[in-house]
Amino acid sequence: AELGTGDLDVESAWSELIGARDSGFPLSASMPQIRSHDMQKEFGLVEGHAYGILDVRALDGGKLRLVKLRNPWGQGEWRGDWSDDSKLWTEHRKQELGFVKANDGVFWMTFKDFVQTFNSFQWLHCRPGWRSILGDAFDVPGGDNVGRAVAYLVIPTATQAIVSVHLPDKRSYDDKYTAERYGGCRFEVIRVKPSAAHVVSTEPKRQRDISTTLMELEAGEYMIMCWATFPAGVVRRCQLSVYSPSKDIIIKSPTDVKGLDPTEVHILLEDAHCELTRRTGELMSVSAPDKGLKVLSAKHPGGFIIMIDHEAGEPSRIACASLELQLTNGKLLPPDVAKKLPKVKVQVPSGQCRLIRARPERVGEAWGYGHGIGIQLARDFDAPDILRALGEEARTYGQRYDYGASGAPEIVQWTYQYESGIAMAFENNEANKTLELELQFSLGNLKFIPARGRGVTKVDINLEPGQKELVVLRKSDPSAGFSFGYGSSCCIRG
Structure with missing residues (x-):
């Protein structure tokens, strides 16, 4: 176990010491190299040196925790509290702990001094038959x-x-x-x-x-x-x-x-x-289990994981997530190492899951993370027949406009705002009339699907009798809002 780190769990370290002692495993502790002062001269301990741990004791109902150590050189001992020359020793304590005053390298110290002085302790698993x-x-x-x-x-x-x-x-x-x-x-x-x-x-x-x-x-x-x-x-x-x-x-x-x-x-x-994340992770509030979307976070000794699980989602939906990560002494694992923190954007098609993982960057320093996440379900325009299905939705739920004032009651336009953009459906059911329509758009955070070229804002529509056409606009940034407006000029021939 490592000691002297900012995120040391003192109680866990004590439990590990007690557990190893009770199992009869040999124990040792290591001293770090400390160049700011002379540890041997000031406290009697040798830097960069290993010591054997002979015993671990909890006294007075656990209020006093002591560790007994030995310098393998057979001399040179701790000079602080509970050292051989400490005034804290009473006759009762000496008898209770079998205290012997001698320059033999054996000494006692408090567990508090132990974790502040040594940087790690180890034990050797010795099991019969192993x-x-x-x-x-x-x-x-x-x-x-x-x-x-x-x-x-x-x-x-x-x-x-x-x-x-x-x-x-x-x-x-x-x-x-x-x-x-x-x-x-x-x-x-x-x-x-x-x-x-x-x-x-x-x-x-x-x-x-x-x-x-x-x-x-x-x-x-x-x-x-x-x-x-x-x-x-x-x-x-x-x-x-x-x-x-x-x-x-x-x-x-x-x-x-x-x-x-x-x-x-x-x-x-x-x-x-x-x-691991499915088994131990916590369900985050942005999850939508009724729509087949779960977002889980899990932490393990080597890092943390955020999992966007969209495996049970509707086939035509894609989960669009925007994460804002704050890492302290942390680094993203591939494939997200190229992402520029603090924002990471992820799209997860239905039937898939995606992981965002990070690990500590520098050893021996405290590390941590914080995150905010926004997520929404959008249309997956790579799904089969997605445009056809969206056109049907537009004709069913969209705002209808009839070109009847021009003498063509069977030429219709529907404008439909779906969850991540705008769909406009056009249909010419006239027997002998043709629609020529020019649309000039004013767009904010919207793009054409399929793409019509960079910077294009004008669309020409020509519908012969019996023809249909669909204009689809989707948000460029799924996590942001959008604005939409258009003007049109129309000519019906025939």
């Missing part, structure tokens, strides 16, 4: 916002497992070490077969080993997707391990899996994110 299986080493390039499949797991029978990604020790790097260049990674475990499902996502961390929590894996096939947290131009050689009681787990390289090309990988990831 074993680690190593996969092939793989390269993780920095600056990769897309993510890549690094391993493919075959699980013959249901089992428990912990998956870890291991980066090389910083001391093995040839390039000059900095915290940013050392970086780290995050990864996600998704089920591919028998059906797509999201299993777990890790937080982005700048440390050497990143592990999942204990997972219950059903029989099937799984893919591991990995993202680097170090900058472009830096490549790290990593390795994956699976810790499990099963002896039948197979770890494959994604390149050895037939049909698993990069395009397929990201389709599988999207399917898993859809499954």
Whole structure:
């Protein structure tokens, strides 16, 4: 678990410590490199150094939380509260905790001081009958916002497992070490077969080993997707391990899996994110379930997802969404990385869903997001027979104008305002008369469907006996209003 971050959940960190202690797992904690002052001189602790955690205790009904640590050098100890020389020790506390004053590297400190001093703690899962299986080493390039499949797991029978990604020790790097260049990674475990499902996502961390929590894996096939947290131009050689009681787990390289090309990988990831959002997401107020439209938002350790689900919508409708995103230390995932924040516009045809996803950009800093969303259902002009259906609506519900004053009662115009624009239907049922009509439009946020050329505002209509014509205008920006006006000149011949 990482400590010292702005979004640290102190209670969760304490629960993790207690849980690892109760399970009998070996525990350790890491000190960061702090160059602003000399930690060893001031507090007795060594920067960039690891300490063993020997015990974790809650006393006085949980009001006093203490952590017992050991410097593996066998000397050099904490000099703050509850150190060997602290005046807080009473005879009762000494007996209760088995206190021994000695320069042996063993010391106690409060949990509050612990989380303010150390930047992470770890534990080693030691379970009887379990074993680690190593996969092939793989390269993780920095600056990769897309993510890549690094391993493919075959699980013959249901089992428990912990998956870890291991980066090389910083001391093995040839390039000059900095915290940013050392970086780290995050990864996600998704089920591919028998059906797509999201299993777990890790937080982005700048440390050497990143592990999942204990997972219950059903029989099937799984893919591991990995993202680097170090900058472009830096490549790290990593390795994956699976810790499990099963002896039948197979770890494959994604390149050895037939049909698993990069395009397929990201389709599988999207399917898993859809499954995760449907299962855990919150329904947003702009949803219209009665019209087959749901908008859900979900957060996971590696980012957040907004899903516009239009899979049950009417075939001739398209969901037009306008999102205003405010990201703090966040970055959009493909295919929306080219979108200019804060506004992202999305169109989702019936029978489809669309994801907007973001992830933390810089490791070790708090991140967050806010969003506003407007959405409406509009006509899908790529749907079959959409114009014919819209023309029928115009003749049924539109405002009718008869050209009877010109002696042609069977030449008719209907003007119809539908949900995202204007439709004008014209029909000539005269036996021997022809309509010649010139329309001059004044338009705001409207465009012709199909397009009639950039800047065109004049339309000529010539209807021979028995002919029909439809003029359709659709909003250019589905989320905004529109204005419409026109003038006409008409000639009926025959």
